[in-house]
Amino acid sequence: MNHGGARVVLLGVRHHGPGSARAVSAALSAFEPDRILIEGPADADPLIPLAGAEGMEPPVALLAYREQDPKVSAFWPFAGFSPEWIALRYAIERGIGVGFCDLPAAASLSQDTKAQARDRDRDRTGDGPDPIARLAEAAGYADAETWWEDVVEHRGGRSGPREGARQADGGDSLAAFDAIAEAMAAVREHEPTPERDALREAHMRSVLRAALAEGARRVAVVCGAYHVPALSGICDGREAQPPAQAADKALLAALPKQTKATATKLTWVPWTHSRLSYHSGYGAGIGSPGWYRHLFETDDHVTERWLASVARLLRDERHPVSSAHLIEATRLARALAALRGRPLPGLAELTEATVAVLCEGREEPLALIGRELVVGEDLGTVPGGVPTVPLAADLAREAKRLRVPRTATRKQYDLDLRNATDLERSKLFHRLGLLGVDWAVAVGSRSAGTFRESWDVTWEPLFEVRLVEAAVWGTTVQSAATAKALETAEQTETLGSLTVLVQRCLTADLPGAVDPLIAQVQNRAALDTDIADLATALPPLAGILRYGDVRGTRADGLRTVVHGIAVRIAIGLPPACVNVDDDAAHALAPSLAKVHAAIQTLDEPAIRDPWMRALRQVADLGGAGAHGLLAGRAARLLSDAGVLGAEAVAALMARALSRGGEPAGAAGWLEGLLAGSGLVLAHDKALLRLIDDWLAGLDADRFEHVVPLLRRTFATFTAPERRTIGERVAHLGAPDGASALAERSAPPTGVAADWFAAALPTVRLLLTGSPSHPGSPSHPGSPSHPGGAVSAEVAPTRKLEPAP
Structure with missing residues (x-):
């Protein structure tokens, strides 16, 4: 495009496209501009020299944020294969004037939030105008990405050693961009321009006019292909002047004016390839940054080198991959590309060949290949002189x-x-x-x-x-963590959350926050009457007292707070367990176990003894006002602590399971006693018989009501515990001692009986160290031996014979 004797070339690109990057490099070398304009925030121009500084390695991004509200921010990422980055480095290395031409970041961040969200959704989902999709559809392609790769990224044909993004030099490169501009103009002819894009393009035209007015004679503009028609004025298939300068000024005048509240800062920050991908939420992202980097950096044998990288990765993960695998995978990828009419194998063909040959049909390694190679985890760096907070x-x-x-x-x-x-x-x-x-x-x-x-x-x-x-x-x-913790404490509503914050500040070694927070805990604990809240607060504080010396941290005054909370819990626990519904009981029960563990950990009689008395009161209230779940849990905690023996627990269970009580309450008591572990039933036959008798005495209606509750409790047991309990139940009707003996010593019947009898003396010799003789009390054939009726008298030297 000529403008008063000056010449302007518009290089329409696909953001982060390696083919576009190579084409831009060739076109700039052929055109030799004296000014380069790049799509990007215009107020980031002072940061451009840093792009060539030592230590600046892509991927990087421009970060813009509001000074008074940093959450309002935006990124403009650049990869090593981004056309915009290639143009930046080209200009810096040659000392050519370069600048960004898009809307300033301050204006972008000040635009209407709903409009920005609408535009972002359009960019990500394609619900709005998508010229690339239109062109792909016209060319007979199912998706726009594949069409763009074949036409632009893989342009260069199949001849020569290079596969992939090879571009012609000189005038051919400029001609290719002219073709892109013409195609985009045809697509946009009948499409309305979104409001935000109209503003951006008006600003791009204004910056271009300013560059020409300053005397630039050869201007190269690197921008998204979509914007080229708006800058060149190509419309309706003929050359036309772009919109008048006055119209653009009127359009841009509607932008909000920058104020102190909307003041914006910009800087360079490191970026990653994973953040360039679609799944990261970046609107102009690409699906395969690692693959695109491979296309850009590889000069020949693109297919072979990619599959070699895949093979190296698989071998590192102990997947066997041979040279023959690589040869066959290469052939398959090329054959798939030929069948599909593609000029070269793309990522889809290479992936299918990888699964079929290198992975031998297994798709599990694809996640690893996608993470390490297709996307990649490269992290850029920025030099030390970059502005930062x-x-x-x-x-x-x-x-x-x-x-x-x-x-x-x-x-x-x-x-x-x-x-x-x-x-x-x-x-x-x-x-x-x-x-x-x-x-x-x-x-x-x-x-x-x-x-x-x-x-x-x-x-x-x-x-x-x-x-x-x-x-x-x-x-x-x-200092920032200390201030943030104190501010968070002011907004914390529950005592439990506040004590967790105290614990976090202690582990972070923030003495400036710990003392004020402990004072707040003490003040709130003195006024808090909610037992559940106090029970939530105690365990973290007890952990601090018990283990704080590991880090060398100090928690002066905390012991007094812990003692006060523990005593208040002990006093308030029995009333808190009476006349509560099922939801409240299920919410409080886990806290009882945590408080119990915390008090046991501290092992201080001053707080342990009141707590044990409180648990005993709750256990004794089972069936007399206390919720069955809480009474059963209290009995279990007392049993685990050794305060209640098996007989005392059996007495409490007998009272809780009495026929005069409500079946649902009894089931809740069992859940509290047994939840989480069935060992108490697996090893205590008396308790098991109590439960069995209680269930057997229920009428049909009550039984159907209770069984689901018991199933919920038994579901928390491990499979071996359930199996052992089932075996014990099967022998509950046998005389005392007979069931266990039958399980331990009953010999097999049938064809193996003789073999068992012949081996028994030898096994006894190995286990006891001395053979037993017939007639001795320990001999299985002795009348005094409990198993005498079912055991055969055999001599130790009896010869083993095959069973009939």
């Missing part, structure tokens, strides 16, 4: 000091808290968790009473935004 700079210093690099690949840290460096790492991870930056996620058991922690550490670009958001709390990770 003080909090992010402090985190970078701490991460470097503690040797915790920011990588997109998951790494597990097994920390030994007795080691000074590991202890500092643990504090950093806990502080970041309080700030909502989940760079490190705890895995496995992380009991406060051990010296070890395990963390999965993976950096996500989204954490850059969260650091900006958290910067309002302080300039360092420690």
Whole structure:
């Protein structure tokens, strides 16, 4: 396009397309522009020189956010194979004037939120105008992505050693962009332009006019192919002037004016390939960043090199892959491409060949291949001079000091808290968790009473935004976490949540937050009358008292708080268990077990004795006002603690299961006693007989009502526990001692009986060390032996003979 003697070329691209990137590189070399304009936020121009700084490695992104509300933010990502990045580096390396031409980030963030959401949904789902889909449909393709790959990304034919994104040089490259512009114009001719795109294109035209007015003679514009017709003025198949400058000014004048509340900052941040993919939610994402990088970086034998990478990955995971596999997979991929009329094998053909040949029909390895190769986990880097908030700079210093690099690949840290460096790492991870930056996620058991922690550490670009958001709390990770914890405490409604926050602050070593939080806990506990709330609050505080010295943390004044809460729970527990419904009982029962475990852990008579008395009162109230579930749970806790013996538990059960009581209440009592473990029934025949007799005495209606409740309880038992209980029930009618003996010593019958009898003396010799003689009390044939009636008298030296 000529403009008053100046020449403008419009390079319409597919964002993050490797073929487009190669074409842009060739076109710029052929055109030799003196000014380059790139689709991107115009107010990011001061950050462009950093794109060529040492230490800047894509993928990276421009981050824009509001100073007073960092949650309002946006990203503009760039990969190494993005056409826009290629143009940026081309201009920087040659000292050519370059700038962004899209709407400023401040204007984009100030646009109507609903309009932005509508446009984003259109970009992601394709519900709005999709020119690529129209062109693909006209060409007979089922999906737009495949058509674009065949026509643009794989352009260059099948000849020569290179497969993939080979582009012609010189005028051929410019001609290709002219063809793209013409095709887009034809598609947009009958499509309305969305409001947001109209504003963006008006701004692009304004920036282009300004560049020409400043004296640029050869201008190259790198933008999405969709926008080319609006910049070139091609409409209705003929050359036309773009909209008048006055019209564009009027359109842009409607944009909201920037105020202090909407002031925007921009910076560069690291990005990842996974965040370029569609599943990350990025509107202009691509499905296979790793594959596109392969297309861009590989100069020859694209198919062979890709399959070789797949084979290397599979071999590392101990999947056998041979050279013959690679040869056959290559042939299959090419054959599939030929059958489908594609110029070269694409990712679909390579994937099918991988499954059929390298994976021998198994699709399970595809998840690994997709994560490691098709998408990839590359994380870019930015140089130290990039503008950032003080909090992010402090985190970078701490991460470097503690040797915790920011990588997109998951790494597990097994920390030994007795080691000074590991202890500092643990504090950093806990502080970041309080700030909502989940760079490190705890895995496995992380009991406060051990010296070890395990963390999965993976950096996500989204954490850059969260650091900006958290910067309002302080300039360092420690000060920000302290301020955030105190603010969270003010908004915490329950005592239990507040005590959990105290525990987190102690593990994060935030002394500035711990003392004020303990004071709040004490004040709230003094006024709280809800036993369930107090019961939720006690276990974390008890854990702090018991294990706080592992980290060397101090919790002065906490012991007084714990004692006060424990005593109040003991006093209020019996009334709290009376006249409550099923929902309230099921909500309170787990708390009883947790409080009991916490008090047992502390092992202090001053709080243990009142608690045991309270449990005994609840257990004694079973059938006399207390909910059966809670009374049964209290009996079980007392039994586990050794306070109640088997006879006392049997007496309580007999009273709870009496025929005069309500069957539902009795079933609840059993659930409280037995839930989680059936060992008490597996080893106590008296209790088992009580339950059996109770069930046998129920009438039909009551039995049908109770059985589902019992099934719910027995479902919590392990399979061996259920099997053992079933065996015990089968012999409940036998005389005492006979059932167990029958289970242990009854010989088999039938063809194996003689074999059993012949082997028995030898087995007894091995187990006891001495043979038993006929007539001795221990001999199975002795009249005094309980099993004498069912045992055969055999000599120790009897010869084994085959059974008849």
